[in-house]
Every structure is written in structure tokens, then in C-alpha cells.
Amino acid sequence: MERNTRRNFIRKLGATVGAAGVVGGTSILSSCNSVETSSGDKIKLLTSSGELVEVDKSQLTPAEMPNLSENQTRGREGLPGRSWVMVIDLSKCRNARECMKACQNHHQLRPEQHHINVLQMQDAEHTAPYYMPKPCQHCDNPPCTKVCPVNATFKRNDGIVLIDNERCIGCRFCIAACPYSARVFNWFEPRDAEKYKGVTYNIEANVPQKKGTISKCLFSADRLRDGKLPSCVSACPNGVYWFGDRNEDAVTNGTTKETVSFSKLIKDNAAYTLMEELGTKPRVYYLPPKDRAFPFEGELIEHHS
Amino acid sequence: MKTKVNRLMIGILMFLALPGMGQDWQVPADQLNIENPSSYNLENVKKGKDLYLQNCKSCHGDPGKNNHLPLVPPPPDITSEQMQANTDGGLFYKITKGRGGMPQFETTISADDRWRLINFIRNYNSENEQLLIDAPPVNAKILASVNEADKKVEILAEYEDKSGNYQQLENAPVFISAKKAFGNLLLGQALTDKNGRSVFSVPETVIGDEEGNVTIVVTLDENYKADQVVLEEAKVGKPKEVPQLIRKEVLWSTNENVQIWLLLSYLGAAGAAWIAIGYVIFQLVKIKRFSKQ
Ligand code: SF4
Ligand code: SF4
Numbered sequence: 001m002e003r004n005t006r007r008n009f010i011r012k013l014g015a016t017v018g019a020a021g022v023v024g025g026t027s028i029l030s031s032c033n034s035v036e037t038s039s040g041d042k043i044k045l046l047t048s049s050g051e052l053v054e055v056d057k058s059q060l061t062p063a064e065m066p067n068l069s070e071n072q073t074r075g076r077e078g079l080p081g082r083s084w085v086m087v088i089d090l091s092k093c094r095n096a097r098e099c100m101k102a103c104q105n106h107h108q109l110r111p112e113q114h115h116i117n118v119l120q121m122q123d124a125e126h127t128a129p130y131y132m133p134k135p136c137q138h139c140d141n142p143p144c145t146k147v148c149p150v151n152a153t154f155k156r157n158d159g160i161v162l163i164d165n166e167r168c169i170g171c172r173f174c175i176a177a178c179p180y181s182a183r184v185f186n187w188f189e190p191r192d193a194e195k196y197k198g199v200t201y202n203i204e205a206n207v208p209q210k211k212g213t214i215s216k217c218l219f220s221a222d223r224l225r226d227g228k229l230p231s232c233v234s235a236c237p238n239g240v241y242w243f244g245d246r247n248e249d250a251v252t253n254g255t256t257k258e259t260v261s262f263s264k265l266i267k268d269n270a271a272y273t274l275m276e277e278l279g280t281k282p283r284v285y286y287l288p289p290k291d292r293a294f295p296f297e298g299e300l301i302e303h304h305s
Numbered sequence: 306m307k308t309k310v311n312r313l314m315i316g317i318l319m320f321l322a323l324p325g326m327g328q329d330w331q332v333p334a335d336q337l338n339i340e341n342p343s344s345y346n347l348e349n350v351k352k353g354k355d356l357y358l359q360n361c362k363s364c365h366g367d368p369g370k371n372n373h374l375p376l377v378p379p380p381p382d383i384t385s386e387q388m389q390a391n392t393d394g395g396l397f398y399k400i401t402k403g404r405g406g407m408p409q410f411e412t413t414i415s416a417d418d419r420w421r422l423i424n425f426i427r428n429y430n431s432e433n434e435q436l437l438i439d440a441p442p443v444n445a446k447i448l449a450s451v452n453e454a455d456k457k458v459e460i461l462a463e464y465e466d467k468s469g470n471y472q473q474l475e476n477a478p479v480f481i482s483a484k485k486a487f488g489n490l491l492l493g494q495a496l497t498d499k500n501g502r503s504v505f506s507v508p509e510t511v512i513g514d515e516e517g518n519v520t521i522v523v524t525l526d527e528n529y530k531a532d533q534v535v536l537e538e539a540k541v542g543k544p545k546e547v548p549q550l551i552r553k554e555v556l557w558s559t560n561e562n563v564q565i566w567l568l569l570s571y572l573g574a575a576g577a578a579w580i581a582i583g584y585v586i587f588q589l590v591k592i593k594r595f596s597k598q
Binding site for chain 2: 081082083094140155156157158159227229237238239243244245247248249250252255256257258259260261291292293294295
């Protein structure tokens with residue numbers, strides 16, 4: 001059920017006009033995120049983790065890309081029986097920002113846009129400062145989805161809050177409603193807009209991004225579908241992130257690959273959620289920054305209220 | 306061409322940066338010659354090994370294999386000369402305080418244990434007698450089955466002796482885990498008896514899929530080279546509860562989400578209005594026809 005909006009029409013027109021130049025690049029792009037090609041049998045590819053690898057051309061098979069509407073239907077349903085949760089151990093974070101980098105690569109974000117942000121925190125004047133990564137909290141009672149007039153942002157049954165950028169009209173009501181400032185707006189043409197022109201929109205990764213619409217942390221829903229941990233969780237070198245299914249009461253650490261009981265982890269460490277007084281029921285749990293592995297090296301902002 | 310230049314630049318930069326970053330990690334003079342208070346014996350070295358595996362291996366890699374993480378500066382292998390050239394006091398200071406990419410372990414590992422860690426590092430010093438000898442892993446195999454009625458896993462473990470025959474593996478720890486979304490959750494461990502057998506009772510609290518099926522994984526420790534046994538879909542767990550998060554009734558959104566009563570009242574009201582308009586038009590036509598007659 002591909003909607004024939006004006007935007008679609010214009011996009012198709014653009015794609016046809018620029019076809020000669022785009023076709024070659026696009027077919028490789030949709031199969032394997034290629035950036036550079038080389039003559040001969042070897043081909044250079046950029047992996048999702050940002051490494052440049054060389055593979056034999058004969059080993060490549062074109063990836064199956066579901067079409068737009070199929071993508072959107074399955075994206076709305078979520079993974080059956082799952083209930084994804086994230087646990088962030090504040091005592092381990094040393095502001096390495098690898099999670100932010102991996103996230104920006106995955107979601108094609110401009111350098112100033114962040115789905116996840118590592119903040120320098122100090123709770124009161126004389127308390128110890130610490131670093132706090134903050135993604136979208138994937139609230140179980142999300143204010144953002146309720147204000148969207150066109151049902152572009154929605155919650156799925158596995159707990160993830162997603163955005164359909166094909167549907168979003170850019171009204172930014174959701175930005176106003178989110179108490180965690182988790183959403184970013186594409187004011188400008190997104191990063192690599194040229195490169196990803198004509199690639200089928202993937203609702204579970206919000207790529208390619210689209211000017212005039214919203215983006216935010218998606219728990220890497222596309223990677224979860226492939227049985228992989230979210231990009232940030234896999235990228236952290238310091239064991240900050242745990243991720244897993246609350247229904248089966250298990251979370252796995254992205255660095256050490258250790259799997260533990262979720263309920264025990266949050267009970268033993270007195271985990272908390274952000275701004276619980278708002279009743280948004282976040283899905284991201286924080287373990288307090290006790291016994292920190294790294295000294296705080298940031299600069300403290302003097303005037304905190 | 307460009308990448309070549311870039312690579313060259315990176316190379317030059319690394320060359321310049323490396324000595325700078327690897328520059329002697331200054332240990333205060335009073336710390337340098339502190340002696341290790343814990344004695345160099347098998348027990349301490351073993352404890353040190355456990356600590357190493359938990360806290361250090363992820364960056365420094367396996368001892369002697371030079372498979373450390375590619376960080377800058379590179380974390381040295383613990384068997385290397387660079388590492389062994391440190392004094393005990395120096396190692397202790399570095400582990401305690403950390404620097405750059407290396408965490409401070411002051412807050413997470415007790416002082417005693419930090420000294421034990423140093424005992425483990427010294428196990429690889431050529432001047433020391435090696436207390437912990439890493440024998441190559443022995444070939445072994447595990448057979449396991451699930452008794453669903455009693456919720457027990459029955460295990461038989463064997464190892465290959467020198468002549469290539471399989472013998473019962475006595476007194477070896479066997480690990481039993483449940484497969485979860487991204488890894489295996491350790492349920493517990495059991496020791497094999499003198500016949501190489503052991504029985505493990507699955508805890509009541511284990512959660513399976515919607516029907517209570519758990520995929521159980523049985524493994525031996527790193528001293529044995531054995532394929533892990535995966536027992537698919539054993540009905541030994543609690544059924545997983547899958548609470549519904551979404552209620553479809555929302556007042557204002559798109560047609561898919563509209564409530565039936567709202568849709569019917571809207572259609573009813575709109576229909577009534579059209580009927581009224583139609584009625585008026587019908588009456589007007591009627592009046593016109595009458596006036597003609
Ligand atoms: S954190 Fe903000 S954007 Fe994320 S679900 Fe909650 S309200 Fe919505
Ligand atoms: S900006 Fe987009 S997602 Fe947000 S409320 Fe408006 S239409 Fe919905």
C-alpha cells in the first residue's frame with residue numbers, strides 16, 4: 001500500500017532523472033553498504049562497525065530488502081514475545097563516547113545530532129560527579145506517541161517506541177511532549193543524503209533519514225531482528241551496557257558478553273529510572289555510580305540549579 | 306592515492322605519538338620498591354588468575370598469546386618483557402591508579418587481591434618457578450539428556466586418554482546454562498562423580514518460552530576441549546509471561562485505532578445529517594412540482 005504522496009512522486013521523479021548516476025551505486029548500497037569499489041575481483045566494503053574490509057566479488061549476494069510497506073507493517077508489530085530493556089552501569093562509564101559514534105554511524109546522523117548523549121552529571125553541589133549516557137527511555141507510558149496527530153510515532157508490543165518518517169509531518173509536538181529530550185529534528189539534509197538516495201526506507205533504523213522529520217534512539221530495532229545487540233551496546237569498550245528481554249528475565253553485557261538475571265542485577269545494585277515521578281515508566285534502568293572504575297575528568301559546570 | 310597519503314599520515318602520527326603515549330608511566334619513588342605482602346604460592350596465583358580473567362583479559366588478552374586489544378598505547382601481554390620489567394610496587398601502583406584507557410582498580414579490587422594479581426603475573430616471569438602450568442586442553446565429550454518429569458539434567462562426561470580411548474571424567478565441573486536472547490545464562494554447576502556422571506536439578510525459577518520450553522546448554526571448563534551440548538526445547542521452565550503493552554483504544558489518531566462506538570456515532574451523525582438534507586431537497590422538489598400543476 002505505497003501511498004502516492006507528492007513527496008513520493010517528486011522523489012521518484014528525481015530518482016528517474018538521476019538514474020544513470022545512481023543505479024550503479026544504489027544496487028551495491030542496498031546489498032552491502034559499499035562505499036568504494038575497486039577494479040578486478042576484490043571489492044572494498046565498509047562494515048557497520050566502520051571497518052574497511054576487502055572481499056571477493058563472487059562472495060557477495062544482494063541482500064533481500066523488504067519493500068517500504070512490508071517494512072512498515074513488520075516494523076509496527078515488533079518481535080513477538082519480547083520486552084526489551086536496557087541497563088546502564090554508571091560506575092563503568094568513562095566518557096569514551098564509542099556508543100555515540102557507533103549510533104551516529106548506524107543511523108546516519110550528522111555530527112551534531114545524537115540519539116544517545118553522554119552527559120556530565122552532578123546531583124547536588126557537594127556530591128561526586130559522574131558520566132551518564134542517556135538514550136530514549138522507550139517509556140511504557142510514552143507521552144510522545146500520544147500527541148502525534150498522524151500516528152507517525154508509536155509503541156510496539158516488544159516495548160520499542162519507533163517513528164515512521166514516511167508519515168511524520170514534522171510538527172514536533174512529540175519533541176515538546178518528551179520529558180527526556182530524546183528526540184532530534186532533521187533541520188538540514190541528513191548526513192550522506194546523496195549516497196543513500198533511493199535506498200528503501202527502513203523504519204526500524206530510521207534510515208535513510210529525511211529532512212523535516214524526527215529521529216531518536218530505536219534500540220537498533222533492525223539489529224535486534226537479526227539477533228544482534230544494539231550498536232551502542234556492542235560498541236562500548238567499558239561494559240557499561242546490559243541489554244535483554246525482560247520477559248525472560250535475562251540481560252547480556254555488550255562488552256563481556258556475560259548474561260545475568262535482569263531482576264537480580266537491578267535489585268542487587270539498587271537500580272533506578274529517570275524521572276519516575278512523571279509516570280512515564282522508562283525501559284532504561286540505571287545502576288548508581290558506586291565504586292567507579294574511572295576518575296571523573298570532565299569540567300564541572302558551575303551553575304547548576 | 307588519497308587513502309595512501311592518509312595511511313602514511315596516520316603511520317607517521319602513530320610513530321610520533323607512540324613513544325609519547327607509551328612514555329614511562331611514572332611511579333612515585335616511595336611506591337616503587339614496596340614488596341608484595343602476599344606470598345607466591347599456588348593458591349594465590351590461582352586466585353590471581355580468576356581475577357585476571359574477570360578484570361584484565363578483555364584488554365590484555367590471554368597470557369603469552371599476544372592477542373590484546375588494538376588500543377593506543379597497546380596493553381602489553383603479561384608475559385612480555387615490558388610487563389615483567391616492572392617492580393612489584395610499580396605494578397601495584399599502576400593497577401591501583403590506572404591511566405588513560407586503563408581503569409583504576411582501587412575501588413573495585415581489594416588491595417590483597419591486587420597483590421594476588423601480581424602473583425599471577427609473576428607466574429610468567431622467567432626467573433620464577435611456574436606454579437600454574439597451563440596444560441593444553443584435553444579432548445573430552447559430554448553426553449546429556451533432560452528428564453522433563455523430574456526437571457533434571459543428566460550428564461555423562463568422558464575424556465580421551467593418552468592411548469586415544471575414552472574414559473570416565475571424574476570430579477570435573479560441568480556448567481549448565483539456559484539460552485537467552487543474546488547469550489547463555491548460567492543456571493549452576495555440577496561435579497561429576499567417579500563414573501563421570503552428574504545430575505543437575507533445574508531451579509524452579511528458570512523462565513522458558515511461552516510454553517515453558519528452555520534450551521539448555523551443557524559445557525565443561527576451559528581445561529577440556531569438548532563440544533557443548535545443546536538440548537533444544539526441554540520443558541523444564543516456567544512459561545514466559547508476555548504482557549500486552551498496547552491497548553488499541555485511542556481516541557484520536559488514525560482509522561486503524563479508532564474505537565468502534567466513536568466510529569458508529571460519527572457515521573450515524575453524518576448519515577442523519579445527509580438524510581435531513583436529502584429530505585429538505587426532496588420537499589423542495591415536491592413544492593416545485595405542485596406549483597407547476
Ligand atoms: S523518552 Fe521521550 S521519546 Fe522516548 S519514549 Fe519516552 S517520551 Fe517518547
Ligand atoms: S513531529 Fe512527526 S512524529 Fe512528532 S508528533 Fe509531529 S508528526 Fe508525529
